[in-house]
């Protein structure tokens with residue numbers, strides 16, 4: 001009881017609506033001007049890196065529904081990203097001469113990827129743990145191999161060459177990848193996509209938090225904690241698992257579509273196993289099951305390797321007097337060491353779910 | 357006196373490889389009674405629960421609840437029909453709080469889907485508030501503090517057992533099957549459990565009780581059945597069971613007197 005009173009006293013400021021609103025406004029303003037600060041201080045490429053971090057954020061949040069909430073270890077998640085990306089590429093590029101508008105392709109990508117989620121989830125329903133991981137890994141690879149080989153007998157995906165000249169998202173005839181002048185300020189494509197992706201990511205965060213704190217979220221977590229007990233408490237584990245696969249896949253599908261439109265080009269190379277593992281690392285490192293932890297993990301893992309890329313040569317030069325180790329390899333070594341270190345120090349992630 | 361049967365088990369048989377864990381079990385559990393199921397370790401009591409709750413399918417035989425045939429149904433449909441259980445080895449959702457565990461129990465009686473969860477429209481909000489309040493009163497009902505936020509596996513042992521009962525009650529069962537709820541409890545906790553079981557019966561829920569504490573069973577149950585090596589060797593009122601020579605011979609004679 002004493003503890004409780006103390007707790008309330010300590011956090012009174014968090015309950016004052018004025019202070020809460022001030023906090024929200026500060027965060028909003030920071031997020032709004034972030035790309036300009038970044039461009040001015042470290043350059044435009046970093047705005048693009050930030051855009052990709054936001055795309056990874058959507059992927060990690062989707063995977064978190066499957067792995068973090070429902071406890072189903074999925075090693076082939078990138079397949080849904082691929083499905084979303086290719087759906088967009090086929091519906092809005094010269095490949096088939098289709099040029100559907102974005103507001104039609106986004107829902108289509110959402111549904112198609114969700115459908116694939118159910119399709120790949122259904123055969124794995126009886127599998128648990130390691131076996132599930134192996135089968136999903138296989139599914140991820142199958143999708144990539146299909147994309148690689150669907151250029152004959154009928155050419156659908158262009159095979160390893162990939163699909164080029166994909167339409168960007170355009171609003172009222174303005175392509176969002178081009179630099180636009182709005183109220184005298186120049187917004188590059190990377191800037192505009194930053195805002196778009198930010199809105200999408202915030203929507204994903206909102207959906208995840210709402211799902212987690214609902215009847216469905218509780219059912220998923222119950223399955224994660226004890227599948228047999230969950231069944232014995234009246235949860236239709238088959239349907240709930242399929243729902244988790246479908247929701248997770250849909251997030252991946254939307255992320256994939258936006259990625260294709262941003263990049264203007266897709267090929268099977270973007271959807272290798274390493275990418276699945278990367279997204280899984282983001283979820284695990286940040287704190288499986290905790291939405292904010294997952295966002296934090298994503299930002300770190302999407303940005304850290306890029307920082308390492310920039311500093312691995314200068315550091316070598318100053319310490320060893322020359323570039324002795326290929327900066328690209330050194331970067332991955334340092335990255336791996338950082339991951340191992342974090343997992344040793346904080347085994348349940350940087351910002352673990354309180355339910356873990 | 358003719359009983360009004362709510363759960364009837366007919367000829368249920370289950371083998372694991374060569375081992376016949378249950379052979380041709382017939383039971384008739386009367387509406388509103390506490391029905392005790394006793395027998396030495398390995399007699400097949402838990403196996404029968406696993407069959408009744410759909411975790412195992414019987415090799416032969418059927419069972420029905422209020423006339424509805426349940427054999428072969430998936431566990432969640434059996435819960436929906438009104439048969440809930442607890443586990444001999446406690447199986448709580450470990451990292452969830454006590455209250456959240458009970459809220460999971462309401463899953464089967466609520467409807468909110470993806471749209472309701474994401475947009476929290478009026479009906480979803482109402483359902484959520486409702487089930488949260490009901491879960492809190494269920495925690496009170498079994499004697500637990502609904503405000504506790506610690507992971508449920510860190511609760512004292514006796515509390516975990518009572519939490520499992522609350523979670524099972526949340527599914528709004530006609531029959532609740534309890535697998536050794538007094539195991540590991542001290543005498544005070546056992547007395548509290550006894551009161552709780554009496555209250556549950558008074559509130560119109562039939563109880564099927566597996567229990568090792570013979571004194572508890574004999575004092576509490578309206579009917580008792582005895583299993584031994586997968587066979588039912590006796591069924592009747594506690595005083596008949598105590599006097600039954602087969603039971604005394606097959607099973608801990610000393611403890612019965």
Ligand SMILES: Nc1ncnc2c1ncn2[C@@H]1O[C@H](COP(=O)(O)OP(=O)(O)O)[C@@H](O)[C@H]1O
Pocket residue numbers: 372375377395396397398399400401402403404
């Ligand atoms: N899944 C299983 N596989 C093999 N044998 C089992 C299984 N479940 C129970 N048994 C066996 O069935 C018999 C009855 O076990 P059980 O129902 O747990 O007894 P009780 O609950 O009466 O102590 C035991 O011999 C046990 O070893």
Ligand SMILES: [Mg+2]
Pocket residue numbers: 401402403444
């Ligand atoms: Mg047992």
